[in-house]
Amino acid sequence: MAQEVLRLQNLQKSFGSVRALKNASFALNEGEVVALLGDNGAGKSTLIKAISGVFPVDRGEIYVRGQKVSIRSTRDAMDLGIETIHQDTSLAPDLSIARNLFLGREPVNFKWLGVFAPLDRAKLRDAASTLLKRVGISKKLDADALVSTLSGGERQSIAISRAMQFAAKVIILDEPTNNLGVEETHGVLRFVKEVRAAGHSVLLITHNIHHVFQVADRIIVMRRGEIVAEQTVADTDLLTVESIITGADMSALLKETRAK
């Protein structure tokens, strides 16, 4: 059994009278792609926002590599090695690829100048091209190109490589294939496999069950703020998962899940 990287225990979160997250527990292992599925309003976003530090949970614990942690800000999450990539909100289009890759963690000279410290441009550019080369997209992309000139798939790849670069233990991908063409979608999914091969763990949030079966090792299904099923991909099939998501014939499936 691979080493456990992230464990969530009894996470709860309410917004006013709405219980967005009732009692969520699961674990993520090293080098594993876990897909988080569920209909709109199932609590997927609440769950990942809690993990990535957008807001604190009301109750419950988060463990990173067995250590109990408290995540109060996105910065906390990043420092713990949890990187979240949202479909449209991950990159600043008016900045170059290099500047985006290091946004918030810019290499600088004269560090004592604080926010007024000058960027170390040589280091910025070198690190960016090294990174682009490592992830195999340097042939097409120049580190100085503006992100606004890139396609959706390229942007997604840049965002994911940024997460890999900071040696993230856990990479959360929020609908990474939304609004992408067929070709680009395959590119991103291939990239997810590479990320796993490099030893990172991925939590993949998506609506597209087909994609899940192409890349995920395990599937977690949420409904109404609860985790209702947890299965390895090898042990299930598309129709079964679909029926769990919609809630049809739940009882039989739940029994099956619990029996394991």
Place this chain on the structure above:
Amino acid sequence: MTIAAEEEMPGAKRRSSLIRSPQFSSLIILIVLLAVFAIADANFLSPLNISNMMAFLPELGIIALGMTLLLTAGEFDLSVGAVFGLAPVVVMLLVQNGEAGIGVALLAGLLLCVAIGAINGLIVTKIGISSFLVTLSMLLVVRGAALYITQGFPLKSWDQPGFFVTLLAGSFYVGSFRLYTSLWWFVGLSLLAVYILRYAKLGNWISAIGSNRNAAVARGVPADAVKIWLFILTSVLAGLAGMISAFRISAASPVAGTGYELEVIAMVVVGGTALTGGRGTILGTIVGALMLRAIRNGIVLIGVPGLAYNIFVGVIILAMLILHALLQKNAARS
């Protein structure tokens, strides 16, 4: 373009990105404009007239520097003209009522600007009201305050020679050109602004916040704090410009700076900074400030009647914006 285009590139690529950059088309327009005025009236390029333009230029130019940074981060400040009026009025009232020496009074005036900027910034970021509405209201409050505390009458400004007058409104001759110290303020602050926006870590944050605030926040950039400080900076620069102006003309009027907010925004946008945030250029703003100054000065010289003055200014700004957009489109296509 903004930042990426400035980094080293092979020659040809660098040239083409330079031509495509918004500052470049602004620079061409400026040169054409100067040429037209120079041909229309020989006095336009006379030492006296150039000295005149250089005396006015820093007063709006200094505010435009702050506005450029603020617009790049995706926010407006419409209260700058009112702050330009209020700050020197407060300074002079303190001095005339014998409540403070000139140095302390100037400091108090600047602290007031800090407070105004901080209130703008806090309301915009923490309560989440658009900066357009917040600073529009602040414009009324600040202008109203200036009128009320002076009862509408202009005050005589500090005109005794001394350290502060020299510092803010001293003048000296270079050949036959009379230049004011305010020009040095403008040059120094411009260099600082270029450094911040293009070379410093802070500039990367400012552009990122204006380009995609959520992305910046997700990377741990303190977007709200940056914006609040930029509001404070813009207010302080507006107050400083107001004091420079009041010292130069030896009068502090409660209606000084009326309409400056729009002229400053015009300078910034004509220079190539995006009104929507993310892309800012200080060099463009300097070109824009020169351009608007030249227009105001040039059309008076060529004899446009006083009351028709604003019609011409408005039409020329519009024409420049259109020309600018067309040049940009062409450059992008080629």
